Amino acid sequence: MSNKASASGPGPGPANDISAHQISLGLKRTETENRPAPMVGSFQPLDRPHRRPMTGLNYSRRQCSVKPLNAEPKRNESIVPLAATMVAPEVVEEVVVEDYEQLAKELENASPLEIMDKALEKFGDDIAIAFSGAEDVALIEYAHLTGRPFRVFSLDTGRLNPETYKFFDTVEKQYGIRIEYMFPDAVEVQGLVRSKGLFSFYEDGHQECCRVRKVRPLRRALKGLRAWITGQRKDQSPGTRSEIPVVQVDPSFEGMEGGIGSLVKWNPMANVEGHDVWNFLRAMNVPVNSLHSQGYISIGCEPCTRPVLPGQHEREGRWWWEDSKAKECGLHKGNIKEENVGKLNGNGNGAGQANGTATIPDIFDNQSVVNLSRTGIENLLKLEDRREPWLVVLYAPWCQFCQGMEGSYVELAEKLAGTGVKVGKFNADGEQKTFAQQELQLGSFPTIIFFPKHSSRPIKYPSEKRDVDSLMTFVNALR
Template sequence: MALAFAASSSSSAPTAFSGSSFPFSSSSSELKAPQIGSLRLLDRDRTHALSRAVNFSQRRCSVKPVNAEPKRNDSIVPLAATIAAAEVVEKVEVEDYERLAKELEDASPLEIIDKALEKFGNDIGIAFSGAEDVALIEYAHLTGRPYRVFSLDTGRLNPETYQLFDQVEKHYGIRIEYMFPDAVEVQALVRNKGLFSFYEDGHQECCRVRKVRPLRRALKGLRAWITGQRKDQSPGTRSEIPIVQVDPVFEGMDGGIGSLVKWNPVANVQGQDIWNFLRTMNVPVNSLHSKGYVSIGCEPCTRPVLPGQHEREGRWWWEDAKAKECGLHKGNIKEENTAQLNGIENGAAHSSGTATVPDIFNSQNLVNLSRNGIENLARLEKRKEPWIVVLYAPWCPFCQAMEASYVELAEKLAGTGVKVGKFRADGEHKEYAQRELQLGSFPTIIFFPKGSSRPIKYPSEKRDVESLTAFVNALR
């Protein structure tokens, strides 16, 4: 760890966070972490770090703020800071990031965020959830560089979280760029399944509507994003988080695989060190932390943890503790890692021919085609309806990444005469799919026209609903 803290000798200093003892009281109208120590950088080259620190204040004076509320348009987060000072943005090739992650393995979060902001300028955003992610904003502020902050407002956050949003904006003099779920989608979900369906059939559907799809729209306007993921947050899903990576799930503004870079500057930081930093810098924190909440999400899905419990025990507590991800970091969930990597690179299936992960693309508007079904469809020379079919493997992260947009496509095409289907093409069906259905890698999308026997392969790596709709409309 590249951070060390020297405790203050003041007798009034509060006790450190541990177990069930939470270091904050809720008596203040604006809760802040009390000053209990000083921050000290322990970089390999201390002289370089100190000289850089001297320049921070000088740089801060000369940089125009980019966090003013922008003029809104149909794009979501993309142009959040239109008054930014010019930034030289260096584009790093995809294959460089594994090496860069190794180089930054022992770097401090301050160094990592400084590097990220330097490389991507106004095309990178900090994802702020209203919990410890305030540390990311503080680090960005300390660099003296322009930065952007966005947050997902699901409509079901705690009042204390909204209060923190306001405090953070005032403390840093910024405007957080809020992303909201689509009102029609939320309305349909609540009307069809009620307000608390996630208690009965899992949180994934609700999170997809309220969090994943809004995040997808936000990231389509960026080239990189900064998250507060830590390895110690969830041993089941986050233990191998790299400092920087090509995002395995979402796409950036350029579209396609590899178009978005994900930075995890506090991946190697322990939770207690984060809290030490927050106390030291005396920044606003969520008042729920003083009430036993550690990891904070939506109000119905978050509760305090008991002494000795892991912080993620308070999230979706009715579900399996080993897979507690809402979908924002779905790429962390790994099953049969080696087989998955083979599948990404070569389209190979699990050695057993079966997957151990749940099926995907589940919707009443999607037809699940069997082997006989897809063979019959392919043989028809004069179809009554056109079909669009995805050839997929449920363990493939790129298939998982397009799930929301493909399900949305099926909903959009319902009643139009275009059938939307899926065919699981791994395992024993892979050879047939490669030979007869133009399968190259997962996912492969093919269109069966109404008046032609030859299927047409979707050529683009852009798998958002708008691009898929344009493809269908051009051929139907």
């Protein structure tokens, strides 16, 4: 963009002549000689976020819009003297339209390192890595390996494990960086805690707390960026992340330019499986959160995260008291598609039945497990003096957590065969869900209840430990 007057304008005349144009403006010759030329198109928008100075680093400042925007050339809106507008042509900023759907296809088989390098190359200082303190430290290692400068931010909710805070410090020292922490608004947190208490999310769902402590701070962070990098993988949550691309226009948040489509989201590890991530971390001697050695895989806030057992899915340790629909906190809510709502909220009989393309096979299919109908479970509720106690699992065939405990539950049923304890199952999905919630204490799938021999009210199994030994201890304590 040139700051000089256009060569097509009138050239200087003799020293004693003043052009008719200058006379019409009331300008003297000395004023036109001594006044510095206006810097056309050089102003900085006042609402553009202040960037951190990076001494000695050169970043590409070419503006790239994203495909969903109807990109129109921007006019320079700075106010300049009339004289300058008479001699200078209108300045139009070039807008490059990027097709990120096509780019995602091109990078589908690329390595995380290659994807990371492309992201940092394209966006320079206008992109940052979202770091949660879990295994997405791999993102920082990949960024380090590119040799390019990079930024890292993290959401400090105020309720993280002490081990996570120590891990943040270790990562900063390992890579010589400063993590840009984002904190929740103190007034909002204060209002939530004063009105509902410290642990309201156990009773009314975690969405409100996550919105205050995570989503809104994230929104503020992203308003200062044009792109961000996440550690999402397809195998992390089959219900919500199975179709994430390696790069996409963010469907939920806005970037610094404002408006839907103003932010690009990169997922370099979308196609990487969890065990390969850990192989990479071990091979590169990358520091990891000490909670991983205690059984934690997916790590969030301390009250909402538990270690998982062998055979359990990694996301089962997050918000364990809720249905699988709640396994997102809102940071990646764009992953949840409208057609999957039936599957995620348990209103259908599974993904296949919800869209009419297939039938989800039943589970816990074993001769030692009695398949209870609605009438059968109602009869159990009515009996006050049973001949034998019953252990019943309330399940949905599509639920990955129910599928994960199928082996241990069937093994338990076989061990209890002939002991006087009956083991059953009740499909509490679909039209049976409301009944199960009201009469059988269903909170999420799976729920395990025990009908004692001399009591009409069933007793709910309170633990998330669904191995054979834990379930057997529960039965033995009540029969």
